[in-house]
Amino acid sequence: MRKNLFDLGPALGYFFRKNDPSRPSNFNLRTMHFINKLSISMFLVALVVLLYRWFIR
Template identity: 45%
Template sequence: MLNKLKEFFSIGPVFSYFFRIFQKDKDGKYPHSFNLKMMHGINKISILMFLVCLIIMVTRCATR
């Protein structure tokens, strides 16, 4: 039961996606389609916007 719970809350695949999305697919392991490319592009934009907003919030909190 505990092993299934650990597997359910595992965030390793999420972090691997965040790093994989900013790299080119060299070995052809993942499928290539227009819709998938657009989805990855939108995800890149949203990740970058999140990081910029996080930096702004931390600096505002630190300077108060």
């Protein structure tokens, strides 16, 4: 179980997956996915900034 703790494959796959034509798509679903991607991106940027401040400064 511990070796799967830092497995980023599913998270990265969320950003780079192709559109599946068999899945339904509507405005609400596209908006939800956009907001999820935006929040994950903002979290990663903030994490990088915090690590930079902690280790470099």
